Amino acid sequence: MNQPLILVFTALMGGAILAYVVLDGYDLGVGMLMPAADRDQQQLMVNSIGPFWDANETWLVLGIGLLLVAFPAAHGVVLGALYLPVAAMLVGLMLRGVAFEFRIKAEGWHRELWNWLFWAGSFIASFAQGLMLGRYITGFASGFGYWLFALVVGGAVCGGYVLLGSTWLVLKSDGELQRKAILWARWGLMWVALAVVLVSIATPLASETVRQRWFSFPNMIFVSPLPIATFAAGLWIWFSLGKSDWKPFAGAVAIYVLSFAGLAYSLFPYVVMDRLTIWEAAAHPSALRFLLVGTAIVLPFILGYTLYVYRVFRGKAKGGDIYGS
Amino acid sequence: MDEALVLARAQFGLNIGFHILFPSITIGLAWMLFVFRLRYERTRDPAWLATYKLWVKIFALCFAMGVVTGVVMSFQFGTNWPGYMNNVGNVAGPLLAYEVLTAFFLEATFLAVMLFGMNRVPGWMHLASTFIVAFGTTVSAFWILALNSWMQTPAGYVHDAAAAGGGGTLIAGDWLAVIFNPSFPYRFTHMLLASGITASFLLAGLSAWRLLKAPEDSGARATLRFGVHIAAVLVPLQIIAGDLHGLNTLEHQPAKIAAMEALWKTERGAPLTLIGIPNEREERTDFAIMVPRGASLILTHSLDGALKGLDAFKDRPPVAPVFFAFRVMVGMGVLMLVLSFTGTYFLWKKSSLPRWLLWSLAGFTFSGWIATLAGWLVTEIGRQPWLVTGILRTTDAVGKASGAQLGASLTAYVLTYAAMLLSFIVVLTHLAGKGESR
Numbered sequence: 001m002n003q004p005l006i007l008v009f010t011a012l013m014g015g016a017i018l019a020y021v022v023l024d025g026y027d028l029g030v031g032m033l034m035p036a037a038d039r040d041q042q043q044l045m046v047n048s049i050g051p052f053w054d055a056n057e058t059w060l061v062l063g064i065g066l067l068l069v070a071f072p073a074a075h076g077v078v079l080g081a082l083y084l085p086v087a088a089m090l091v092g093l094m095l096r097g098v099a100f101e102f103r104i105k106a107e108g109w110h111r112e113l114w115n116w117l118f119w120a121g122s123f124i125a126s127f128a129q130g131l132m133l134g135r136y137i138t139g140f141a142s143g144f145g146y147w148l149f150a151l152v153v154g155g156a157v158c159g160g161y162v163l164l165g166s167t168w169l170v171l172k173s174d175g176e177l178q179r180k181a182i183l184w185a186r187w188g189l190m191w192v193a194l195a196v197v198l199v200s201i202a203t204p205l206a207s208e209t210v211r212q213r214w215f216s217f218p219n220m221i222f223v224s225p226l227p228i229a230t231f232a233a234g235l236w237i238w239f240s241l242g243k244s245d246w247k248p249f250a251g252a253v254a255i256y257v258l259s260f261a262g263l264a265y266s267l268f269p270y271v272v273m274d275r276l277t278i279w280e281a282a283a284h285p286s287a288l289r290f291l292l293v294g295t296a297i298v299l300p301f302i303l304g305y306t307l308y309v310y311r312v313f314r315g316k317a318k319g320g321d322i323y324g325s
Numbered sequence: 326m327d328e329a330l331v332l333a334r335a336q337f338g339l340n341i342g343f344h345i346l347f348p349s350i351t352i353g354l355a356w357m358l359f360v361f362r363l364r365y366e367r368t369r370d371p372a373w374l375a376t377y378k379l380w381v382k383i384f385a386l387c388f389a390m391g392v393v394t395g396v397v398m399s400f401q402f403g404t405n406w407p408g409y410m411n412n413v414g415n416v417a418g419p420l421l422a423y424e425v426l427t428a429f430f431l432e433a434t435f436l437a438v439m440l441f442g443m444n445r446v447p448g449w450m451h452l453a454s455t456f457i458v459a460f461g462t463t464v465s466a467f468w469i470l471a472l473n474s475w476m477q478t479p480a481g482y483v484h485d486a487a488a489a490g491g492g493g494t495l496i497a498g499d500w501l502a503v504i505f506n507p508s509f510p511y512r513f514t515h516m517l518l519a520s521g522i523t524a525s526f527l528l529a530g531l532s533a534w535r536l537l538k539a540p541e542d543s544g545a546r547a548t549l550r551f552g553v554h555i556a557a558v559l560v561p562l563q564i565i566a567g568d569l570h571g572l573n574t575l576e577h578q579p580a581k582i583a584a585m586e587a588l589w590k591t592e593r594g595a596p597l598t599l600i601g602i603p604n605e606r607e608e609r610t611d612f613a614i615m616v617p618r619g620a621s622l623i624l625t626h627s628l629d630g631a632l633k634g635l636d637a638f639k640d641r642p643p644v645a646p647v648f649f650a651f652r653v654m655v656g657m658g659v660l661m662l663v664l665s666f667t668g669t670y671f672l673w674k675k676s677s678l679p680r681w682l683l684w685s686l687a688g689f690t691f692s693g694w695i696a697t698l699a700g701w702l703v704t705e706i707g708r709q710p711w712l713v714t715g716i717l718r719t720t721d722a723v724g725k726a727s728g729a730q731l732g733a734s735l736t737a738y739v740l741t742y743a744a745m746l747l748s749f750i751v752v753l754t755h756l757a758g759k760g761e762s763r
Contacts, residue, residue, distance in 0.1 A: 051437035054392055058429045062422075064399045069422040072414030072493075076407025076724065083404050083726050087734035090397045091741050097393035098745050101386050105752050284485065284496045287415040291422050298426045302434075309434050312445050 006282045009070035018260045020059035027053045029165020031122025041177045048172040048317035074271040074281040081140040082132050089128035096121030130157030138206045139273030149206050156195030163188035167249040172317045182241050210266045230258045330723045332731035333405045343742050347391035349697045353524030354384050355459035362455045408722030412493040420472040428465035474509035476713045478577045511570040518563040523693025528552035530690025531757035533683040556665035580638040581707030584647040586620050591637050594629040595620040603644040642709040654699035
C-alpha cells in the first residue's frame with residue numbers, strides 16, 4: 001500500500017545523493033588539483049567554482065536529510081557505523097569551505113596557507129567519502145580485507161573526483177590551464193579505469209549478494225549494458241579531450257550516473273546491505289505524504305533556479321578577484 | 326551519566342553552539358544588506374554600493390561558516406542521537422527536510438548572484454536576489470525554530486500503535502498544530518530579534534573600530550549610525566518579547582522557570598534572586614542577593630502570586646548552568662540597552678560619538694553572540710532531562726559510539742572550530758579596519 005510512496009522517496013534520496021556526488025565532486029576535484037597549478041591558474045580554478053560550491057554542498061544536506069526523514073531507522077545505523085569517516089569528511093568539508101572564503105580575503109603567505117588547507121580539506125573529504133562508500137557496500141563488515149577494500153574505494157573516489165574536476169576545468173577554462181586540465185583528465189581517466197577494474201573484481205568477492213546479482217545467469221545478460229556503456233563513456237572522454245570543451249565533462253557525468261545505477265542495482269531493496277530494507281526502515285506514511293506535497297511543489301523551483309544560475313555564470317572563468325564583478 | 330552520553334552531549338552542544346553564531350548574524354544582516362542595496366537602487370549614491378560590497382563579503386563569510394557547520398549538524402543527528410529519529414522521526418524529520426527544501430537551496434543559489442552576479446544580471450534581479458537570500462534565511466529560522474519549539478512544547482501528535490517502520494509510533498495528527506505549537510511564536514520572534522540585535526552590534530562595532538582608525542570614513546559613519554539606531558529600536562522590543570516568552574515558559578515548562586530563578590520551594594510571594602550560587606545538594610542558593618516578592622511580581626504580575634518551586638518537579642534540569650546563563654543573557658541585554666540608547670543620544674545631540682563610546686561599541690561587536698548563546702543554553706539545558714518534553718529522554722536517544730571515537734572526533738572538532746573562530750575574527754576585523762575603499 002505504501003510501496004509507491006517509499007519507492008518515490010528512495011528515488012528522491014538516490015537522486016539527491018547522485019546530484020551531490022556529481023556537483024560537489026567536480027569542485028572537490030578542482031580542490032585536489034590545486035597544487036598542480038601555478039598561482040594565476042589557482043585563482044582561475046577557484047573562480048570557476050565560486051558561484052556554485054555552496055549550492056553543490058546543499059545536495060549533501062538534502063540527501064542526508066532524506067535518509068533521515070524517509071528512512072529514520074537506517075539513518076542511525078549507517079551514520080553510527082560510519083562514525084569516524086563521517087567525522088573526517090565533515091572536518092575536511094569545513095576546512096575547504098572556510099579556506100575557500102578566507103583565501104579570497106588573504107594575501108601573501110596567508111593565502112598560500114589557505115590554498116594548502118583548501119587542497120587538504122578537499123582531499124580528506126573525498127577520501128573519506130570513498131571510505132564511507134566502501135564500508136557501506138560491504139554492510140560495514142569487519143575484517144582486514146574489508147577495510148582494505150574500503151581504502152581502495154577511497155582512492156577510487158578521489159580519482160573519480162579528479163576526473164570530474166579536470167573535465168570541469170576543460171569546460172570552464174582556456175589557454176594554458178585548459179591544456180593542463182586535458183592532461184590531468186587523461187591521468188584521472190586512467191586512475192578511474194584502474195579503480196573500476198579493481199572494485200569490480202573486489203566487490204563480488206566482498207559481497208555474496210552482489211555476486212548473485214551480477215554473475216548468475218540470466219542476470220548477467222540483463223546487466224551487461226551497464227559495464228559496456230561505462231567503457232564507452234570512458235572512450236568518449238579519452239577521444240574528445242582536446243577536441244571538445246563540454247564532451248569530456250558530459251562523459252564523466254555519464255560514468256557517475258552509470259556507476260550509480262550499478263550500485264543501486266546491487267543494493268536494492270536494501271538500505272543497509274543484507275540487513276535492513278527500505279520497507280523496514282521507512283518512516284510513517286503520514287510523514288512521507290506531508291513531505292511529498294512540499295517536495296512536489298518546491299523541487300521544480302530548485303531545479304529551475306539552479307539552471308538559471310548555471311546560465312548566468314556560463315562561459316569561461318576569469319582571473320582576479322571576482323567579488324562584486 | 327555515562328561517559329559516552331556526556332561526550333555525545335558535549336560534542337553536539339559544541340557544534341550546535343558554534344553553528345548558531347553564524348545564522349544569528351546572517352538572518353539579521355541579510356535584511357540589512359537588502360536595505361543597503363535598496364538605498365543604492367533609490368539614490369544611486371555609490372557610498373551605499375560600497376557599503377553593500379563590504380558587508381556582503383562579511384555576510385558570505387558568515388554564511389559559509391554557517392553552511393559547513395550546518396552540514397556537520399545534519400550528520401550528528403544520526404551519529405550522536407539515533408534514538409531521536411527512531412522515536413520522533415515522523416514529526417521531526419519532515420520539518421528538517423522542509424528547511425533544506427524551502428530555504429537552503431534558495432539561500433545558497435541566490436547568494437551566488439548577490440556575490441558574483443552584479444554585472445551579469447539586471448539591477449532588479451540583483452536586488453531581488455538580495456531579497457530572496459534574506460527571505461531564505463528567515464524561512465530557515467522558521468522551520469528550525471518550529472522544530473525546536475515542538476521539542477520544548479510538543480503538540481499536534483498522536484500515537485499510532487500499528488505504525489510499522491523506522492520512525493517509531495509517534496506521528497503527526499495535525500501538522501499546523503505541530504508547527505505552530507504553544508512556544509513557537511514566542512521563540513521565533515525572540516530569535517529573529519536576537520539576530521537583528523546581533524547583526525546591528527556587529528555593524529556598529531566594526532564601524533566603530535574603523536572610525537577609531539579613520540575618523541573621516543563617511544561610509545563607516547553611516548553604518549555606525551544605522552547599527553546604533555536599529556539596536557536602539559530592537560533591544561527594547563526584545564525585552565518585551567523576552568518577558569512574554571518567559572510567561573509562556575512558565576505556563577508550559579514551569580520547571581525551567583524554577584531553575585532559571587533558582588526557586589527551590591513552592592511558595593506565594595516568591596523572592597527574586599538577583600545573584601548567588603545555586604547549591605544543588607542543599608537545595609538552596611548560597612550568598613544570594615534577593616528582592617522580596619520579586620519573582621512573583623515579574624512572573625505572575627502580582628506581589629503574592631504562587632510559583633512552583635523545583636520541589637514540585639520529579640524531572641528537573643540542572644539549576645546552576647540555567648541560572649547563570651539566564652543572568653548572563655539578561656545582563657548583556659541591559660548593557661546593550663544602555664549602550665544603544667547612549668549612542669542614539671550622542672548621535673542626536675552631537676552627530677558624532679566620543680572615542681570612549683566608539684571603544685565601547687567596538688568592544689561590544691560580538692555581544693550579540695554572548696547573549697544569544699546564553700539564551701540558547703537556558704532554553705536547551707532548561708529542557709533537560711528531556712530531549713522532547715514528556716516524550717523522549719536525552720538518555721534514551723544517545724548513540725552507541727564509543728567514548729574513544731567520541732573523544733577523538735571531539736578533539737578534532739574543537740581544534741577545527743578554534744582555528745575557524747580565530748581566523749573568522751581576524752579576517753572580520755581586518756576587513757572592517759580597511760574600510761570600504763577596496
